[in-house]
Amino acid sequence: MNAERTARLFVLGLLIGIPLSILLARWIAPGAAAGRPVEIHARMPEAGGWSPADLSISVGVPLHLRLVSDDVVHSFAVGQSDQPAIDIYPGEVVETTLIFDRPGKYVYYCTRWCGPNHWRMRGTIEVLGETGEPQAEGPPLFSTLGIDIDVPHPADVVPTRRPSARRGADLGIHIPEKYLSLDYLRRTSPAGAWQDLRAEPFSQDLNDEQVWDLVALVWKLNTNPQAIQTGQQLFAQNCAACHRYLSGRSG
């Protein structure tokens, strides 16, 4: 073989061999043998959020996931699951395997402040199972209650001091039953409750801060120490990274 031909083959080998070997390497990527993992790309919601956003798997079947962030730091967490959130750093691949033991629709979401629309960053995993198996909890409450959480809920009056349930109780006002149902609490934001309470005849002589104290009282009456403790744990786990967690329990 003469030199020119050898050189041509060398260049052709590079020009064809490099792309071919890359494609082959991609094709036989790790995990292919054990069932190809699903690659989920995380981008800021403005750029597409989770992709793919909707997954499905059968009960008891391992769901292998490769999580990749294409822009900033995200975190992957699944609702109704004990698994801690997984941080996903830009350009790095994180793998995880999920196994669901109950059918249902699970929401997965980002727990890192990734942008102004961070809280919109959600996806779903539909877990299919035999009829008769106990179902996982249904879709998220905001969904079943028909609450559009994407709509802004500005407060008419923002309290200048932290509302206090104790001060609210000291006002000696009997809170009507309709405010003491779990359903009301779930459907109504604190700002909405403030509007409702402001319109009540018994609050006509109260100032705006005192009405906020009544809002705090309503929330307090609808809970118990155990629920507060659970809430604190959930807040620390899922919310504190963005919404700050202080010893004074503000968030």
Added chain:
Amino acid sequence: MSRYDLLQLPLLKLGLRSRWPQFLVRAIALGGFIFAILAGLLGTPVGSRNFGIVFVWIAWWALLMLVAVPLFGRGWCSICPIPMPGEWLQQGNVLKPGLGGPAGFFRRFVLGRRWPNAWRNIWLQNGAFTLVALFSTVVLTQPRTTAIVLAGFLVVAIGTSLVFERRAFCRYLCPVGGFIGLYSQLAPTELRVKDTTVCAAHTVKTCYTGSAEGYGCPWQVFPGGLVKNTYCGTCMECLRTCPHDNIALNLRSFGADLTIPGGRKLDEAYKAFIMLGSAIVYAAVLLGPWAFLKSAAYGVGSWPWLAYALAFLAFVFGLLPGFFFLAVALGRRISKGRQPLQKQFVAYSYALVPLGLAAWIAFSLSFVLTNFSYLWPALSDPFGWGWDLVGTAGVGWTPYLTGTIPALQALVLLGGLGWAALTARRIAGETLPQGGEIRQALPVAAYCLLVTTALMVLLVG
């Protein structure tokens, strides 16, 4: 001025005369180039984890601006892979000289035209560099855009090789080659002929026409007439084709070309302004604290970007040369010089060549040393697909020598300023007697001081 011919080293001469070492380096570089394009297109969009961005804009750029250009001038051009595929089609051969051109099917596509006389300058290179510079914040950070730009270089180079003779792309179009040529005047190496009378007597001029040993100068340069590095691509073809062993690869003093009065041109003068201006703008946009400037530069197609682009053009093509023109005019007035003002403007702009290179070295030092550690994960996982080929995928970002960067930058910038001032004085001395040349060069030196101060503020703080 003393020179030492490196080709007196037999091993080096053998290595440079042989086609194989250069071919292998270029072919491997071509492989790397294709790999970088594919990484940009198929890999992660996260720039710091993509081979395309990390190897092109950190590793290659560091090699080019901190080593290759200052020491070897157009050394990079001699191993650049971009013209290789086009030349293969143009010549019919990839290694040995194919004097007959391509055979068979490809012959009909090779037109072999002469480059138009009107464009036998570097204005197109100036335009090409400016065009890339306007989009550079996006090009430098988005792998896909980098890949498209690199692929564009390759496509244009192939197209140019098919239509025009020799390496017209490298000589007249390549935006990188344009500034490498300008700054290669500073390098301590040069390719020249040993004896011009030998060339004059050699009627065949195989260095330009080619022979069985090598191609006629791909850069369209007659080595016998070489006095500056600017347009010599150091491809070593003349070393192979010269039957009289009349080619020398000299070690010389830094910046020897700047002392040669002839061959100064307006297109090269503007290249100096474009490069200096771009370094200042990049320093402000990429390293400065002004978020609005970054947003505008990144927002390609938006109104703020349009304003940024217009400001960039006004700064590079208007403000910088405008004030320089005033400085030259002032120097001419106070020294009672009689040279035409335009000629002086062009001549003095060569004083900006060392200052420009110093600015680019100082600018490159800041991000190259800071971001060099991105190389290790990119080596192991070039596409960001979760590979760990050499076990370095998990290496974290570690800025190197951050404590010494400002001192190095200041040193380089001050060195550039001193060199620029000396060059200005030397240029003045070409036409003025002793004493007068200092008065004439003073405003230009003051201009350089102003620019250096701005760079100091932006880069060193």
